[in-house]
Amino acid sequence: MELSKVQAPPVWHTPEGIQVSFNVVPLYHALGLHFSTFFSFLSRSTTIMLPKWDIEVFFDSIPKQIVHHPRFKTVDLGSVKAISCSAAHIAPQLAQQLRTRFPDVGKIDGAYGLSEVTAAVSIVPVPGMLNGRAKNKPGSVGIIFPGVEVRIVRPDGSLAGPNEVGELFVRGAGSALGYRGNDKATRETFVDGWVRTGDHMRIDEDGVLFFEDRAKDTLKVSGTQVSPLEIETTLLAHPDKLILDVTVAGVTGGRTADERIPRAWVVLSPAGAVLGGKEV
Template identity: 45%
Template sequence: MVYTKSIYESVEPIPDQNIHDFLFNSPVQPPIDDWTLYIDAVTGVKTSRSEFIERVRDGTTALGSWISVGGLGLAPSGEMVGILGHNCMNFSAVLHSLLALTVPFALPSAFSTPFELAHALRTAKCTRLFVQEALLPGALQAAKEVGLPDDRIYILEGRVPGRKSFDDMIQTVRKRKVPRIAAQPANRNTLAYLVFSSGTSGLPKAVMISHGNVISIYRQGEVSASVEPVPPPGSPLPMVLAFLPFYHSYALQLVCMRGIREPATFVVLPTWNLDLVVKVVPKYKINALQLIPSAVHQLLHSPKVKSEDFDSVVRISCGAAHLPMELKKKLLTVIKNCPLIGEGFGMSECTVSAMRKPSPLAFGGKLSIPLEAVGILLPGQESRIVKEDGSEAGYNEPGELWVRGPNVALGYFSNEKATKETFLPDGWLRTGDTFTMDERGNLFFVDRAKDTLKISGAQVSPAEIEAVLTAHPGGLIIDVSVAGVSGGRTSDELVPRAWVVLSEKGKQLGEAAVVKELRGWSEKNLSKYKWLRGGIGIVDEIPKNPTGKVLRRLLQERYEQSLREPKAKL
């Protein structure tokens, strides 16, 4: 039976504490008094940790003070604040201000179309929204659709005439010398924020992360660090390239939060931009890269990338999706001063991660972890490998990975059905991913057991695309199925393809016209990474089993076989 516990020492019980106090007001002081926390890669503006702390304290006061003194009057009961924006210092400052107040927030994708954003705002039941100026038009459209009042939409960064901004709010409380508001009490199950995950099916669901969940991952990190070698005196401060989106669990934890407690400097890019990356890495002598497979692919295949520009890099970590073996090997030949690639496995439903690959020197160098392995369980984590029939898999036998630990989320917000399917009553989280485990506790990724696709590190739900196609007002189709087919950036990345059954209206219009119409409709209502890059196929029926479950695998196999068949010569 493949059931195992982490080989690390156990994690101390998670306290009933606001994560703000844990990060900002801990009695355990950082090893240095102050450091540059953020550098804006575009403007070069630097923000020290002490400056950021002052901004968050003023932001907490601005958001929580009475309206009569210039605040927003936010209170935990009945509020859910949306934050919509690309990476910027204010994004981090707003979320920390809300954490201090114990006012929960929701983090929709900055690339959302108005259709997608409306779904996110509706799902999270957002009562207010902070949005970057460039994203305001789409936000106003989505807000109108869900009934979010216009006067409850604020500017996250910069200023827009006639609309309150976070900067304005801070200036007001500073000018009026409004007494600062202290962090509010929280317990381990107090809701901290919502992040969106496609899960196993349907439109994106809102994952509930508690204050205790976030504290647990720092406790896990402290135990993990205790078996790693101590950096020699005078070691350079980690200088980290920060392009991963702050609304994603990976960057939210590693950039927006961890730097408050653990000294590091983050060079912040609004979004991934290879031209900017190749400039700032040598300029700031960046020594740590936090990557995703799609970024790795670009680094390896762009003529703009020169190996010598990355000579300062000594640490690489990769997450958000599985990194194929061929990319691991190639990356280490381009970035030559990095001995290995730190990997792990995680998902929003376990706050950020459940396993990680320690350094070769951890545990006194006694571990031997194969390059192919994803890692070992984090402290306080348990796992099971479960076969399709519900029985336990044996060593080196594939099955669905289940994990349990203090970092497992509370469930899905206002979605009891989905919560029961994924979060089991005894604390186990069904990941929906197929793994194997060897006798030494090394875990190996096999495949995605669920239908959700990973494209450029982001989850894409086939059912979400199906819902958009079905919603076409023309009534052109009567059935649809979406699944992943070959054609991605890497050998194991799949792209969405739709198979549709035409209605009578669709047949009258003609196949070519229907495909064109559906493609335009989907691209209007879906983010670019969700577009049907695998095409749209017309079929007579969608194959299903006796219980009505769509046989996506059969559709995929037929399509892949058609690609292999030789084309007839004219």
């Protein structure tokens, strides 16, 4: 309803004049289920699904109508009018790469959520929503959905303040009751009516939510908390643009048997490949 107040209905240049959506998310994820079923009740549309993920079939399915696949730079993507990335957070650098390749996509629509709460927790607002009170801030995962409560919790269990990073707890009518057949995981995740997301977040003074890191991915190295996401962001932001993509995880090799140290796996850019992996 809020969207219809601030933006005109889109025009779809398809044979039937309706939106054609390409769902690449499995139906056993809450996002894939909602996208392929419930969203269809909001407006007339056609949804295309792949029986399983296949990058070649994906590109072949856009006759006229990602980023690091060789065909991404050559296939005609002119028919793509909107891109939505929800559930997990999309890095700003990746979002920018997508925008540069899709000429008719002004922004990457997004939301944050998880299957344990059935649907989205937050949504990136369209300018003008809520009479202009909803803020769309770069790098954020948006504003909290109606009917959803969240809180940011410090490691000691106390509530964090504005712009202070802590673990995100969520509750709402759509929250699950637990994991079937896994009492241990249920006790760890579902606490006093709240769902522990395992994500480090912060909320600013305007009520905008920012993703910082996965709590379970954080490494403790020589007594210091080390964020794999922060390392990834730093490598991708290198001014020489030697790396296209990177993932960082903890591996054995620390001072103690249980200490993990960060290791990065990278995809070199053409400039990085010329320089060589050893030099990079």
